[in-house]
Amino acid sequence: MFDVSLLQIEQWVADFLWPLFRVASFFMAIPMIGSNLVPGRIRLGLALLVTMLLVPVLPPMPAFDGFSLQSYLIIAQQILIGAAMGFMVQMLLQVFVIGGQLISTQMGLGFASVSDPVNGVAVVVLTQFYLQLTMLLFLAMNGHLVMIDALAQSFERMPVGLAGIDRSIFIEVVRSGGWMFASALLMSLPAITALLVINFAFGIITKAAPQLNIFAIGFPFTMLMGLLIAWVSLGGFLGQYLRIATEALERVGQLFAGG
Template identity: 50%
Template sequence: MLPAELSADLIGQWVGQHLWPLFRIASFLMVIPIFGAQLVPARVRLGLALLMTILVVPMIPEAPAVDALSADAVVITLQQILIGIGLGFALTALWQLFVIAGQMIAMQMGLGFASMVDPANGVNVPVLSQIYTITITLLFLAMNGHLVALEVFVESFRTLPIGMEGLGQAGVWELAHRISWMFASAMLLALPAVTAVLIVNISFGVMTRAAPQMNIFSLGFPIGLIFGLFAIWVLHANFLPHFEQYARDTYDFMRQLQGVP
């Protein structure tokens, strides 16, 4: 028998009010780009999750009274983890959009071999993708995008309260379709530079057919590279409006996952 101070009902109430929000917040912080990067130690992310849980718990609706050791508690825990990962994936797609766009441009202009290790993800990416990643990270922090993302995430405790119902089949299907949005947006972002470099390559191809004795490859490669860098410099003038639009679409999608019109 547990003493009156630590009864089974009291333990279940603690689990519902603190542990379930902690699972959702911790899974969200483990996935999002800046706080979930490998550069941030797991202890720091866990500390941020605990601090956010302490601040968020007084503002969210009360959790249902469920036995802490029952099957329903396990289902609710898995639902909280799924919600946190789903909302974090929506934000991660915003970063991967620019990484894919940088890979498309780099492969077209001949910079695909110039790759470096991305310290955030631990994989090799082209240098251009790394430049885009640093640029959008600085823009995201300068525009207080992390505060907006956390605000949208905290709203999920009211729109998707703790319980047996989570994202559901429709939410998981929307997350799967978000991958196609990521690739389509990356293609639209990289299309001007890719098209410009393609025109240069076609021009040198025509020159090769007209004068086969000329070594067009040794001449066309550096010119295509220089023209690609010029196209990237021109596109940077509209980089901020594109990022604002994609960030706005990401926040709208996070609210759409929560069932907010």
């Protein structure tokens, strides 16, 4: 007969649960899949499926002791690693969200906000357009598959267990926020510069002809020119996305997958 002890069954369950915490937290934090539009059952089912595919090829798991403090620390660690990886992908989308916000504020559309069904918050119209375009490009270029591959490789770089994990990785994740704001500024800099020149020209006109109502003339003209600049800049949007996405995925690979 097939003789299996209770300790072996507990260890088998642990071999499946340790990776599941990391995978599930990753799918809860990653864009699109972790959004409010995807039900929690679907995210949990996807996490279970991916975990079942990963378990046979993962390194050996630590011994299981459900009532020890070490087990709870490992669970918290796996949740933190998965959420950090999803947070890094969120930064990729937030680059264009912040860039669109900067452009909209400069052109006078900062007050025109719509509800974002993905994140459940109100964002400006131009930001919503950039966000939808970025998500479509991310899926079209198999960015989700790249992230799942990085998640699988993270078990080699950061194995399950309290030992052997470089805690400076999480510090680098926090420092990546500076990269996010710098990339957003670089992405929106051409449009902001052009709109700044237009506002500077209106300032000179106001100084030369104070009798003109510059608010009645300048505001519609600035908004119209802002829309024109945003339309013209779409020709280089793909190049900007490729550059920013490459940097973001390289950061994820270097921090979590050892690539």
